[in-house]
Amino acid sequence: MDMAARLEALEKKVRDIEDKEKIRECLYVYGFNADLGRSELWVDGWTEDGCYDLEDRKWRGPDDLKDLIASPSNPHKSIENKSQHTMLNLFIRIEGDTAWAEGYSATIVKKAPDHIELWGCAYNHFDFVRSGERWILKYRLRRNIGGPEWGGKAIRRYLEEYGPRAKA
Amino acid sequence: MDMAARLEALEKKVRDIEDKEKIRECLYVYGFNADLGRSELWVDGWTEDGCYDLEDRKWRGPDDLKDLIASPSNPHKSIENKSQHTMLNLFIRIEGDTAWAEGYSATIVKKAPDHIELWGCAYNHFDFVRSGERWILKYRLRRNIGGPEWGGKAIRRYLEEYGPRAKA
Amino acid sequence: MDMAARLEALEKKVRDIEDKEKIRECLYVYGFNADLGRSELWVDGWTEDGCYDLEDRKWRGPDDLKDLIASPSNPHKSIENKSQHTMLNLFIRIEGDTAWAEGYSATIVKKAPDHIELWGCAYNHFDFVRSGERWILKYRLRRNIGGPEWGGKAIRRYLEEYGPRAKA
Numbered sequence: 001m002d003m004a005a006r007l008e009a010l011e012k013k014v015r016d017i018e019d020k021e022k023i024r025e026c027l028y029v030y031g032f033n034a035d036l037g038r039s040e041l042w043v044d045g046w047t048e049d050g051c052y053d054l055e056d057r058k059w060r061g062p063d064d065l066k067d068l069i070a071s072p073s074n075p076h077k078s079i080e081n082k083s084q085h086t087m088l089n090l091f092i093r094i095e096g097d098t099a100w101a102e103g104y105s106a107t108i109v110k111k112a113p114d115h116i117e118l119w120g121c122a123y124n125h126f127d128f129v130r131s132g133e134r135w136i137l138k139y140r141l142r143r144n145i146g147g148p149e150w151g152g153k154a155i156r157r158y159l160e161e162y163g164p165r166a167k168a
Numbered sequence: 169m170d171m172a173a174r175l176e177a178l179e180k181k182v183r184d185i186e187d188k189e190k191i192r193e194c195l196y197v198y199g200f201n202a203d204l205g206r207s208e209l210w211v212d213g214w215t216e217d218g219c220y221d222l223e224d225r226k227w228r229g230p231d232d233l234k235d236l237i238a239s240p241s242n243p244h245k246s247i248e249n250k251s252q253h254t255m256l257n258l259f260i261r262i263e264g265d266t267a268w269a270e271g272y273s274a275t276i277v278k279k280a281p282d283h284i285e286l287w288g289c290a291y292n293h294f295d296f297v298r299s300g301e302r303w304i305l306k307y308r309l310r311r312n313i314g315g316p317e318w319g320g321k322a323i324r325r326y327l328e329e330y331g332p333r334a335k336a
Numbered sequence: 337m338d339m340a341a342r343l344e345a346l347e348k349k350v351r352d353i354e355d356k357e358k359i360r361e362c363l364y365v366y367g368f369n370a371d372l373g374r375s376e377l378w379v380d381g382w383t384e385d386g387c388y389d390l391e392d393r394k395w396r397g398p399d400d401l402k403d404l405i406a407s408p409s410n411p412h413k414s415i416e417n418k419s420q421h422t423m424l425n426l427f428i429r430i431e432g433d434t435a436w437a438e439g440y441s442a443t444i445v446k447k448a449p450d451h452i453e454l455w456g457c458a459y460n461h462f463d464f465v466r467s468g469e470r471w472i473l474k475y476r477l478r479r480n481i482g483g484p485e486w487g488g489k490a491i492r493r494y495l496e497e498y499g500p501r502a503k504a
Contacts, residue, residue: 171343174343175343178343178346178350181354182350185350185354256422256424257367257368257420257423259361259365259368270368272420272444274420274444285452286444286452286453286454287452289420289446289452291371291420313418313444313445313446319371319372319417320372323368323371326364326365326368327377330365330377331377
């Protein structure tokens with residue numbers, strides 16, 4: 001392969017690596033904004049048609065998502081500034097200007113002066129779209145650990161790559 | 169340095185970065201397969217002579233590993249689909265077609281409707297071998313947090329790089 | 337853009353990616369050294385004027401930091417070899433030979449034979465300086481989850497990039 005082709009191949013690889021880090025950052029910032037009560041910024045991390053697919057209902061679009069994160073009638077509001085939304089085991093694939101990820105969420109909450117607990121943990125599938133220099137969330141499917149729906153509903157696309165036996 | 173040499177140096181660095189991400193993916197997929205009861209796929213993530221070195225015994229090869237993950241007489245089976253195997257603080261080094269990592273494992277389990285707990289946490293050393301486009305596990309040494317064997321038995325090779333004082 | 341310029345741009349990007357991984361490694365090693373009672377090495381991970389800014393006081397310089405990590409009169413000593421210091425959601429920015437990161441810390445402790453708990457969780461801002469082939473810590477601001485000071489005091493610089501609405 002000549003140098004021009006090698007350089008181009010390398011540029012593509014580096015872009016993929018950078019995009020994966022940006023996907024992680026998108027999810028970390030999602031957590032920061034949720035935990036620190038920056039509700040407007042949290043909503044801005046979603047596309048206009050963004051959909052948060054929970055077991056009991058789907059939350060769609062800015063008004064609905066704003067209500068989910070900021071309304072005192074929803075559970076999130078009660079944990080602001082005493083929570084840490086973390087994302088773990090993130091398996092990510094970039095496909096041009098869209099991307100997906102699968103992995104675990106674990107929300108840590110300080111419930112009492114001497115008690116910190118794992119408040120909510122779940123299996124997740126995420127879909128993203130590129131937006132300028134960053135990525136934003138278009139869809140999140142979240143299914144509770146040990147919940148009524150099998151975790152494999154959320155953690156499944158990784159199988160396209162890792163499912164069949166791959167040893168040489 | 170001329171351009172050809174710089175390009176080659178860069179290709180090497182990018183390959184190292186990609187390999188580290190693949191090592192992380194190997195461990196994330198290990199967790200997905202364990203948590204979702206995909207026992208065959210979990211076993212396929214190990215080499216034929218793969219060894220899981222636990223405090224009480226060593227589990228070696230596909231039959232032994234299959235028994236560990238899928239037999240109702242072993243504790244793992246009781247947590248399927250209500251667990252999240254997570255891997256944290258992964259310190260990774262690639263050495264050609266082998267690699268090693270050291271870090272923490274933390275398994276989250278939903279024990280009761282209102283109770284999620286840290287079921288098992290440990291210090292780990294992992295050895296990997298390259299297998300086509302991915303990496304598979306050859307050896308895992310796991311030592312329980314606060315257990316009878318010191319954590320430094322598992323988390324030790326990082327010292328080869330970080331042990332001596334490195335400040336200029 | 338000609339090949340020389342593209343190569344140079346790519347070298348810069350790869351260096352940034354490598355530096356981010358080294359920042360993560362600095363924090364992972366910080367955890368390994370703390371958890372395994374390697375107090376001298378833990379102190380060596382800080383600059384000579386390193387400062388650990390906790391809610392009740394600031395710990396400054398090697399003697400002070402050594403006292404914090406190794407003195408039986410401070411709480412850390414009681415958890416050695418039964419703890420896992422983890423760092424999560426790390427948002428990192430490299431600025432030449434300095435860098436900063438913001439994210440969550442969660443310390444897991446085995447408190448009793450059947451009980452592992454989240455012992456301490458916090459919001460953090462970290463400042464680093466380059467030291468040869470690695471990075472060391474110059475400043476850590478840590479504010480307890482649900483503590484008297486708002487988490488946004490620690491998690492704030494990410495807003496310079498993610499604060500304004502960024503959708504196209």
